[in-house]
Amino acid sequence: xxxxxNFLMSLLFFVPALLAPSMMFKRLNSNPANMKKGKFVRQGWxxxxxxx
Amino acid sequence: MLIDFNxxxxxxxxxxxxxxxxxxxxxxMTLALELDRYGRSVxxxxxxxxxxxxxxQELYRGDIIGDHYVPLDAARLRYLGGTSxxxxxxxxxxxxxxxxxxxxxxxxxxxxxxxxxxxxxxxxSSVLNVRTPNDDVVLDSEFGITEFSISLSKVRFGQRxxxxxxxxxxxxxxxxxNLTGLxxxxxxxxxxxxxxxxGQSATLKAKHFILAMGGIENSRMLMWCNHxxxxxxxxxxxxxxxxxxxxxxxxxxxxxxxxxxxxSDYYIPQLQLRFTDAVLRKLSMLECCIxxxxxxxxxxxxLLKDLACVAPKIGEWAASLAGKNIxxxxxxxxxxxxxxxxxxxxxxxxxxxxxxxxxxxxxxxxKSERDRLTLQKGLTHFNDYxxxxxxxxxxxxxxxxxxxxxxxxxxxxVSYHHMGGTRMAQSAEKGVVDSNCRVYGxxxxxxxxxxxFPSGGDANPTLTIVQLSLRLAEHLRHV
Numbered sequence: 001x002x003x004x005x006n007f008l009m010s011l012l013f014f015v016p017a018l019l020a021p022s023m024m025f026k027r028l029n030s031n032p033a034n035m036k037k038g039k040f041v042r043q044g045w046x047x048x049x050x051x052x
Numbered sequence: 053m054l055i056d057f058n059x060x061x062x063x064x065x066x067x068x069x070x071x072x073x074x075x076x077x078x079x080x081m082t083l084a085l086e087l088d089r090y091g092r093s094v095x096x097x098x099x100x101x102x103x104x105x106x107x108x109q110e111l112y113r114g115d116i117i118g119d120h121y122v123p124l125d126a127a128r129l130r131y132l133g134g135t136s137x138x139x140x141x142x143x144x145x146x147x148x149x150x151x152x153x154x155x156x157x158x159x160x161x162x163x164x165x166x167x168x169x170x171x172x173x174x175x176x177s178s179v180l181n182v183r184t185p186n187d188d189v190v191l192d193s194e195f196g197i198t199e200f201s202i203s204l205s206k207v208r209f210g211q212r213x214x215x216x217x218x219x220x221x222x223x224x225x226x227x228x229x230n231l232t233g234l235x236x237x238x239x240x241x242x243x244x245x246x247x248x249x250x251g252q253s254a255t256l257k258a259k260h261f262i263l264a265m266g267g268i269e270n271s272r273m274l275m276w277c278n279h280x281x282x283x284x285x286x287x288x289x290x291x292x293x294x295x296x297x298x299x300x301x302x303x304x305x306x307x308x309x310x311x312x313x314x315x316s317d318y319y320i321p322q323l324q325l326r327f328t329d330a331v332l333r334k335l336s337m338l339e340c341c342i343x344x345x346x347x348x349x350x351x352x353x354x355l356l357k358d359l360a361c362v363a364p365k366i367g368e369w370a371a372s373l374a375g376k377n378i379x380x381x382x383x384x385x386x387x388x389x390x391x392x393x394x395x396x397x398x399x400x401x402x403x404x405x406x407x408x409x410x411x412x413x414x415x416x417x418x419k420s421e422r423d424r425l426t427l428q429k430g431l432t433h434f435n436d437y438x439x440x441x442x443x444x445x446x447x448x449x450x451x452x453x454x455x456x457x458x459x460x461x462x463x464x465x466v467s468y469h470h471m472g473g474t475r476m477a478q479s480a481e482k483g484v485v486d487s488n489c490r491v492y493g494x495x496x497x498x499x500x501x502x503x504x505f506p507s508g509g510d511a512n513p514t515l516t517i518v519q520l521s522l523r524l525a526e527h528l529r530h531v
Contacts, residue, residue: 045362046446046448052364
């Protein structure tokens, strides 16, 4: 019923789906090494906490 | 006097002069005219004609190995006046910082200082027909941000000084005269060989020879002539062709700022900013200038809308300022100093030769990770200033803070500033020319132009090139 193959297939399809939003969030709110604490980048805009 | 070697016989060329200057761009032309003023005889050799010709331009072809660059025969011009025939005209002197030693960048310094070139600033400005550039103005002392001015020159050296060459009693300018060899006895250059496009050659003698052929060609021809002379022309220790540099310059993105971008000498309103020495040393970076260029009101509205979507609170602030017509949208550009490194170099091609049988050029050039860090640190510091003072926000393109990769789009990234290759240094181990631009290995061979720059700062090089030529003329009048 829940074979090893199905389990592996679920890993293949579902894990990336679960991670995608957090990866997207990371991209939207990346923090380049040079940026100081309290500052971040969202969709290219270099912002600080309180801007959003 | 002007002589076209394609039309004139070999016997009509001068056989001897005090000086033989090769190249009639800003470096060579300035030098020849200044030596003329001192009453010295000059043979000025120009490889091209009075106007652009395809035969001549073709000799500027070459291969680029490394980063994206524009074709080398499009990046420079080979006729009377040289590349000033299509330059942008920005004039600004190098800063003191550019000349000084920096602990983290061991090869980025000059053996002379800014004060050695300052006496020639006013005269150089006059040669370029611009006002002497103003000193930087401090915008924010805490953040060490200054505004610098540029003077915009419209001088095309070929057009502007052609008549002066023609009427000079001391200068014989020979066009279509391509340098194809230098004869040396191992200590002094004895003669230069010039060849026209029909293949006729002439031998020209002078007391002193000066190569002023451009930021790539100086290296190429010195390498070739050195090869012909079995290595007796240039000190074998000298890093000939090495430490070649450009000023990487890119559109980084856009910004919304709460100040008006002033009208400038440039064609559109723009603000040019750089950082003080103290900031550069603290951040361990080389020079980086940030330029804000005003964009249209439609573009500003687009930026406001985008900011409001991404960051509603600051978007509200920006929109309220926009209502008062205070906020301004700007294109954000940067041009910065590339670290001089051994691996960036000019090389003679092993496979390709030009019509005179001289190896064509290979330019090996890449921007390093440290070059990218200079840009990232500069932009981050400017952003810190905008945020701390609440003066605006930046929208940077994704690549700016990526680990590698630059956008490839036309000539974005290219400043057409060719520096290094025959760098100035205190010893032959570190450079090709000494602090008087004399080639290590010869008593009477000199180099003019930006190929002698050991570091490039962030200033457009032409004003410095002219200053160096005036200084060289002052030196040569006493030798």
